[in-house]
Amino acid sequence: MDSATSEARTPLGASADQGFKIVVVGGFGVGKTTLVRSVSEIRPLNTEETMTQAGATVDDIRQVRGKSATTVAFDFGRISLDARKVLYLFGAPGQERFWFLWDRLFSGTLGAVVLVDTRRIDDSWYAIDRLEHHGTPFVVACNDFGGPVRAGAEVREALDLDPQVPLIDCDARSRESGKQVLITLVQHVKNRYADPSARAGLPRQEFV
Amino acid sequence: MSRPGNRPGRDDAPDRLYTLTQGRTRTGPDNPFDLVTLVVAESEPVTGMQSEHVAILKLTRSPTSVVEIAAELRLPVGITKVLLADLLAAGRVSARHPHRPAITDPDILEQVLVGLRNL
Ligand SMILES: Nc1nc2c(ncn2[C@@H]2O[C@H](COP(=O)(O)OP(=O)(O)O)[C@@H](O)[C@H]2O)c(=O)[nH]1
Ligand SMILES: [Mg+2]
Numbered sequence: 001m002d003s004a005t006s007e008a009r010t011p012l013g014a015s016a017d018q019g020f021k022i023v024v025v026g027g028f029g030v031g032k033t034t035l036v037r038s039v040s041e042i043r044p045l046n047t048e049e050t051m052t053q054a055g056a057t058v059d060d061i062r063q064v065r066g067k068s069a070t071t072v073a074f075d076f077g078r079i080s081l082d083a084r085k086v087l088y089l090f091g092a093p094g095q096e097r098f099w100f101l102w103d104r105l106f107s108g109t110l111g112a113v114v115l116v117d118t119r120r121i122d123d124s125w126y127a128i129d130r131l132e133h134h135g136t137p138f139v140v141a142c143n144d145f146g147g148p149v150r151a152g153a154e155v156r157e158a159l160d161l162d163p164q165v166p167l168i169d170c171d172a173r174s175r176e177s178g179k180q181v182l183i184t185l186v187q188h189v190k191n192r193y194a195d196p197s198a199r200a201g202l203p204r205q206e207f208v
Numbered sequence: 209m210s211r212p213g214n215r216p217g218r219d220d221a222p223d224r225l226y227t228l229t230q231g232r233t234r235t236g237p238d239n240p241f242d243l244v245t246l247v248v249a250e251s252e253p254v255t256g257m258q259s260e261h262v263a264i265l266k267l268t269r270s271p272t273s274v275v276e277i278a279a280e281l282r283l284p285v286g287i288t289k290v291l292l293a294d295l296l297a298a299g300r301v302s303a304r305h306p307h308r309p310a311i312t313d314p315d316i317l318e319q320v321l322v323g324l325r326n327l
Contacts, residue, residue: 012246018246
């Protein structure tokens with residue numbers, strides 16, 4: 001194995017026993033890796049999962065030889081919340097093929113952050129549509145690339161965003177800003193599910 | 209289990225993966241591992257053990273998530289889960305699985321918020 005990567009590891013404490021996931025989705029170059037890096041206690045790592053194009057599990061690795069299989073890469077970081085809880089933050093592409101993997105990889109997620117570049121807002125429609133479809137709670141964070149500031153109402157309208165979905169500005173390069181995005185998401189999840197009547201719209205909680 | 213036709217000169221990466229898991233990549237309901245399941249070694253590696261198993265047992269001397277194991281071993285997540293299932297069945301690792309109804313548990317969410325605010 002690659003000992004160089006292992007030497008750089010920061011191990012978790014022995015009492016760590018509860019893993020949580022939050023997924024950051026968005027188009028290429030929107031700042032996903034930057035956001036993960038800003039808040040992570042480890043240098044972001046990346047890995048991949050293989051699937052068939054039809055979205056089915058690859059049941060036999062021999063299919064990988066054929067054209068039917070494709071690979072989706074994602075990166076992730078880690079935040080130790082306390083002695084037992086560890087939050088993993090995943091940066092994942094928003095393209096169509098990625099969503100076949102959602103149930104397989106990201107079921108049970110606390111929620112998602114849709115990272116938006118307001119100069120190309122249309123890139124985000126598909127991700128929002130998919131998250132609504134999966135019933136995953138999410139917030140929308142507009143990453144500041146120094147372009148003209150767009151009013152929240154304008155962005156909300158352009159994205160056809162439900163009034164209950166929090167919309168915030170962020171700078172993915174800033175740890176404090178990234179932290180606020182995560183707090184906004186978890187607070188939103190807490191508000192949304194605190195009310196037992198809201199549980200009808202729960203996402204599927206199947207584990208793979 | 210027989211190996212599929214091995215045509216010399218072709219990219220051997222899929223063959224390597226095939227050999228690692230004896231062709232199994234199925235991670236159906238029988239495979240309990242989640243991306244963020246924390247895995248802990250219950251024994252030291254022994255001689256003759258598959259090198260990936262050795263690497264996993266070394267990595268998991270402290271709790272390590274499935275996704276970190278996959279990244280460190282540079283293996284796809286599905287293959288990593290198969291290797292982990294073998295080690296779990298042999299009693300060589302234990303698994304600390306995530307809480308299922310985390311998003312509907314206000315106490316857990318509050319603890320997550322406290323952890324984030326303390327960052
Ligand atoms: N000005 C500015 N640049 C950013 C910001 N976030 C990311 N970038 C830059 O945008 C580029 C793409 O970011 P990256 O995180 O790799 O995007 P990803 O493809 O979504 O992972 C990089 O060069 C970043 O340094 C931001 O908030 N402001
Ligand atoms: Mg990236």
